[in-house]
């Protein structure tokens with residue numbers, strides 16, 4: 001079943017350690033569990049999420065717009081962002097889901 005924005009979070013996933021980000025929220029540090037550990041992320045339709053290599057929104061960044069595709073899984077390795085993200089921001093832009 002495709003992931004869906006549920007009004008409370010913009011990212012999620014299934015199984016294992018899942019980093020769930022709220023809507024219209026930014027984390028200057030994603031926390032020790034996910035820092036330099038995330039390999040993939042699900043961005044729900046209607047959300048726009050940006051991830052930075054360094055804390056405090058520093059260094060290179062990558063942006064994902066949630067689209068209603070099968071499972072919405074974004075492989076961070078495709079953007080050379082595997083195991084590097086340290087800060088993140090997600091906003092709800094609407095129009096998805």
Ligand SMILES: [Ca+2]
Nearest residue numbers: 053084085086
């Ligand atoms: Ca990092």
